[in-house]
Amino acid sequence: MPSLNKHSIVITQGFIGSTMENHSVTLGREGSDYSAAIFSNMLDAESLSIWKDVPSLLNADPKIFPNTVAIPEITFHEVIEMSFYGAQVIHPKTIKPLQNKGIPLYVRCFLDPSLPGTIIHQTDKTIAYPPIMVLKTNQVLLQVNTRDYSFITEDNLSNIYQLFHDCKIKINMIQNAAISFVACIDANESKLNLLLERLHQQYDVKRNEQLFLFTVRHYTDEVLNEELKNRTVLLTQKTRQTIQMVVQ
Numbered sequence: 467m468p469s470l471n472k473h474s475i476v477i478t479q480g481f482i483g484s485t486m487e488n489h490s491v492t493l494g495r496e497g498s499d500y501s502a503a504i505f506s507n508m509l510d511a512e513s514l515s516i517w518k519d520v521p522s523l524l525n526a527d528p529k530i531f532p533n534t535v536a537i538p539e540i541t542f543h544e545v546i547e548m549s550f551y552g553a554q555v556i557h558p559k560t561i562k563p564l565q566n567k568g569i570p571l572y573v574r575c576f577l578d579p580s581l582p583g584t585i586i587h588q589t590d591k592t593i594a595y596p597p598i599m600v601l602k603t604n605q606v607l608l609q610v611n612t613r614d615y616s617f618i619t620e621d622n623l624s625n626i627y628q629l630f631h632d633c634k635i636k637i638n639m640i641q642n643a644a645i646s647f648v649a650c651i652d653a654n655e656s657k658l659n660l661l662l663e664r665l666h667q668q669y670d671v672k673r674n675e676q677l678f679l680f681t682v683r684h685y686t687d688e689v690l691n692e693e694l695k696n697r698t699v700l701l702t703q704k705t706r707q708t709i710q711m712v713v714q
Contacts, residue, residue, distance in 0.1 A: 478505075496557035503571075507563035514569060516556070517576040522584040523555060526599040531693075535596050539585050544595065544683075551681040551710075552638075553600045556586065598683040599693070602638060605677040606658060607700060607712050610647040611670045618642045625668070633661040638679055639710050641701060648701065650679055650712050674700065678713050685709045 480501030483491055499516055506514040523545075524534040542565040546558045556571065564571050570587035610626060612618065618626075626647050630637060635657050639650035651658070653675060665671050677700065682689060684707060694713065701712040 496560055499556060499560040503560045503563040506569050507567055510567065511569055513572060514564060515572040515574055517574050519575070519577055520573075521575045521578065521581050523573055523586075525596045527554065527601070530601050531599055537584055537595065537598075538582060539587075539589075539593055540595070541593065542586060542588055544593075544598075545586055547683060547708075548598055548600065551600045551683070551708075552602045552679075553598070561586070595684045597685055597689045599689070600681040602652070602679040602681075604653045605638065605650050605679045605712065606653045607674040607677055608649050608651065608665075609672045610649070610665055611672075612645045613668075613670055615645055617644055618647050623647070626665075629661060629664045633657050633664065635661055639701070639703060639712060641703065650677070650701070674714070676714070679710065680713055681708065681710045683708050 480498030481492055482497075483501075485491055502514055502516060505511070522536040522538065523540060525537055526534045528534045542561050545556055546561055548555050549558050556573070561571075563569075564586075565588065568588055570585055572583055572585055574583040575581045612622060616622060623642070630649070630651075635651050635654070637649045637651055641648045662671060662673075680693065682693075690709070694711070697713045699711050699713050703710045
């Protein structure tokens with residue numbers, strides 16, 4: 467950048483970009499963070515610092531979970547996983563330019579600059595994470611059944627996926643049995659009505675509304691027992707590190 471050849475500090479804006487036709491556009495959610503990551507990548511920066519109004523990355527949304535804890539260190543991979551499940555953390559598009567060149571990202575608090583914040587980087591060492599919790603509200607659980615008792619295998623799966631894609635609906639959680647396909651999605655009324663109209667032409671469909679999708683990375687039995695008090699679990703999926711539950 468020519469400006470850096472003349473000055474040690476350059477102040478510029480983020481968030482606003484340009485099309486190939488030179489029309490001004492915004493870069494979308496977290497556009498300023500993404501701009502900073504692009505600059506860091508192009509300049510081979512030693513690190514990038516992003517200043518927020520929170521003390522650091524937290525293991526859950528403090529507006530929902532009262533007993534959150536700070537995460538002082540986290541990997542690029544873990545942040546992308548958190549974002550995929552719905553956590554309002556650093557956007558994956560910001561992470562990628564930094565991960566490509568191994569540039570660490572510091573999330574700092576402008577309300578109290580003395581706080582250490584969080585470092586997001588790539589490391590081979592094992593990091594002991596607290597349970598990381600994400601709660602998505604206003605969810606709908608759809609159960610799609612074949613009318614002729616045909617199996618939910620490649621042909622039906624391909625067809626059902628195409629209907630979701632055509633209606634621009636993202637599936638948050640999925641499971642299928644012999645003749646049924648179950649999907650948890652956001653309750654967007656206009657998109658949902660279009661999808662149901664299309665599905666009903668070929669399948670029988672049942673639905674449950676006003677649900678929550680609860681995801682925990684690095685889960686423990688203690689956390690699950692505490693957070694699921696007085697809740698009914700309709701569907702569960704579990705891997706070694708992640709558990710997802712549709713609850714009401």
